[in-house]
Amino acid sequence: MDDKKRKNTDRDDTMEALQETFSAGIPEKLEKKLREMLRGFRQDLKVHPYFLNPKKYRYYKWRGKFPFSRPLARFLVLTGTAAACLVIAITLFFDNKSATWADVEEQFRAIPSCTVSVYLKQGFMSEPIHAQYWIGKGGRIRIHKESKVTFVKKNELIRTFNIKTRREEGKPSWFAYGILRALDRAEDLEKTTLKSIIEAMTVENVIDATSIVISDEEVSRDLLVFDAESYDTLWFIRVWALRESKLPIRILKWHRQYDRYEEILFNYSKEQPEEFFNPDAFAEKLKDQTLTEHELKYLFLQDPGGRSFATPGS
Amino acid sequence: MNPDVLYERLIKPIEKQMVRTVARIVRDPEDAADVFQEALAVIWHNLDRIDRHPNPHAYILRICVTRSYDALRKKARQRRREIRLDSIKTMLLPFHSRDLPEERDRAAAVRGAISLLPTNQGRVVLLRALEDSPYYMIANILGCSEATARSHFSKGKARLAKILLELGIS
Numbered sequence: 001m002d003d004k005k006r007k008n009t010d011r012d013d014t015m016e017a018l019q020e021t022f023s024a025g026i027p028e029k030l031e032k033k034l035r036e037m038l039r040g041f042r043q044d045l046k047v048h049p050y051f052l053n054p055k056k057y058r059y060y061k062w063r064g065k066f067p068f069s070r071p072l073a074r075f076l077v078l079t080g081t082a083a084a085c086l087v088i089a090i091t092l093f094f095d096n097k098s099a100t101w102a103d104v105e106e107q108f109r110a111i112p113s114c115t116v117s118v119y120l121k122q123g124f125m126s127e128p129i130h131a132q133y134w135i136g137k138g139g140r141i142r143i144h145k146e147s148k149v150t151f152v153k154k155n156e157l158i159r160t161f162n163i164k165t166r167r168e169e170g171k172p173s174w175f176a177y178g179i180l181r182a183l184d185r186a187e188d189l190e191k192t193t194l195k196s197i198i199e200a201m202t203v204e205n206v207i208d209a210t211s212i213v214i215s216d217e218e219v220s221r222d223l224l225v226f227d228a229e230s231y232d233t234l235w236f237i238r239v240w241a242l243r244e245s246k247l248p249i250r251i252l253k254w255h256r257q258y259d260r261y262e263e264i265l266f267n268y269s270k271e272q273p274e275e276f277f278n279p280d281a282f283a284e285k286l287k288d289q290t291l292t293e294h295e296l297k298y299l300f301l302q303d304p305g306g307r308s309f310a311t312p313g314s
Numbered sequence: 315m316n317p318d319v320l321y322e323r324l325i326k327p328i329e330k331q332m333v334r335t336v337a338r339i340v341r342d343p344e345d346a347a348d349v350f351q352e353a354l355a356v357i358w359h360n361l362d363r364i365d366r367h368p369n370p371h372a373y374i375l376r377i378c379v380t381r382s383y384d385a386l387r388k389k390a391r392q393r394r395r396e397i398r399l400d401s402i403k404t405m406l407l408p409f410h411s412r413d414l415p416e417e418r419d420r421a422a423a424v425r426g427a428i429s430l431l432p433t434n435q436g437r438v439v440l441l442r443a444l445e446d447s448p449y450y451m452i453a454n455i456l457g458c459s460e461a462t463a464r465s466h467f468s469k470g471k472a473r474l475a476k477i478l479l480e481l482g483i484s
Contacts, residue, residue: 018439024421030337035329
C-alpha cells in the first residue's frame with residue numbers, strides 16, 4: 001500500500017482531531033522569539049570549539065564523556081579506587097602473614113639439594129671457623145671441616161678422609177658428629193630437614209618459629225624473618241627466608257651466656273653429581289699426587305657457573 | 315571550516331520546520347522557548363556528530379520532536395500531580411475521564427491524550443499530525459524502519475482514539 005492510499009485510510013475522526021490541534025497557526029511573537037534564538041545560535045557558532053580548534057574539541061568531548069568530570073561519577077570512581085586499594089592492601093597484608101615457618105620448612109624439604117656454609121665463633125674475640133657441607137638426594141651428605149672430608153648416607157657415617165695426610169681416618173670431625181647427632185633425632189633419614197640443620201652442633205629441640213615484622217618495608221617485600229624458640233631459652237635463633245620461594249638463606253644462632261655464635265648460609269645453585277657423594281671415587285683420587293689439597297677438597301664439585309675449576313662454597 | 319557555511323547547510327533549510335515543530339507541540343510560548351533553547355543546546359553539544367551524520371536534517375528534527383514531546387509529557391505529569399493534590403476524588407477516577415477546565419478545550423485534551431502514549435508512538439503520531447510527513451521521512455527522523463514507523467502510528471492512533479472517545483472528544 002503506497003503513502004497516498006494510506007493517507008486516505010488515516011483520514012478519520014482521530015486524524016481530524018489531530019490535524020485540528022496542530023494546524024493552528026503559531027503566534028507571531030513566539031515565532032519571532034524562536035527565530036531570534038536561532039540567530040543567536042548562529043552567532044554563537046563562531047566561537048564553537050569545533051571551529052576554533054577541532055583537536056581541542058575532540059578532547060573536550062572526550063572529557064565530557066569521561067566519568068571523572070562528573071561530580072557523582074568522580075565520587076564513585078574515587079571511592080571505588082580507595083576501596084580497591086584497601087582490599088589489595090588487606091590481601092597483601094594477610095598474604096604476607098600466610099608465609100609461615102611450616103611453609104619454609106616444607107619448601108626446604110622439597111628442594112633436592114643445597115650447600116650449607118657454617119661460620120662458627122667460640123667467643124666474642126675468637127676468629128670464625130668455616131665448615132661446609134653439601135646435601136644431596138637419598139640422605140647423602142659430604143662434610144668439609146678443615147682438612148677432613150666426611151661422607152654420610154642416611155645418617156650413617158661412611159668414610160672420613162684427611163686431605164693433608166691423604167689417608168682415611170677412623171674419626172670424623174667434631175663438626176660432622178654434630179650434624180650426625182642432629183640427624184639422629186630426625187624422623188626422615190632420606191632428607192635433611194631445616195630443623196636438624198638448626199639443631200646441629202649446639203642447639204637442641206627447636207620448638208617452633210614465629211615470623212617477626214621487619215620495619216624496613218622495601219626489605220620486607222622480599223624477605224621473611226623468623227625467630228625460632230628452643231628449650232634452652234638462652235639461644236637466640238633468627239632465620240631469614242625469601243618471600244617468593246620461601247627458602248631459607250641465612251640462620252643466625254647466638255648463645256647469650258657463652259657467647260657462642262653460628263652463622264649458616266644456604267646456596268641452592270646446582271645439584272652435585274653422584275660421584276661427588278661417592279667416598280670410593282674420592283678414595284681412588286686421594287692417592288693421586290698431582291692433585292693439590294684444594295683440588296682434593298672440592299673434588300668432583302661442579303661449578304654452577306660452568307667454570308672448569310670449582311669455586312669454594314658453590 | 316566556516317560556521318556560517320555549516321549553519322547554511324545544516325540549520326537554514328529546516329529553520330521553519332524546527333520552529334513550527336516546537337511551537338505547535340508545546341504551544342505555551344514560555345515553554346516553547348525553553349524547549350527550543352534545550353534543543354539548540356543539544357545541537358550545540360553534538361555538532362560534530364550532526365555534521366558527520368548521513369541525514370543531519372532528520373537528526374536535528376528528531377532532537378526538536380523528542381525535546382517537545384518530553385516537555386508535553388512533563389507538563390501532563392505536572393498537571394496530574396496538581397490534580398491529585400487538589401482533590402482526592404480525582405484519584406479514584408482515570409486521568410482522562412476527569413472533568414477539568416483544561417480538558418474542555420479540545421486541543422488541550424488531544425495534547426494530554428498524546429502525552430499518555432508510549433514515547434515512540436507519541437513521536438510518530440506528532441510527526442504525522444504536524445506536517446502530514448510521509449512514513450519514510452518519519453522513519454528517517456526517528457532512525458527506524460518505515461514499517462516500524464507505520465506500526466507505531468497505527469497502534470498510537472488506535473490508543474489515542476480510545477482515549478479521546480472516553481473523553482468524549484471524538
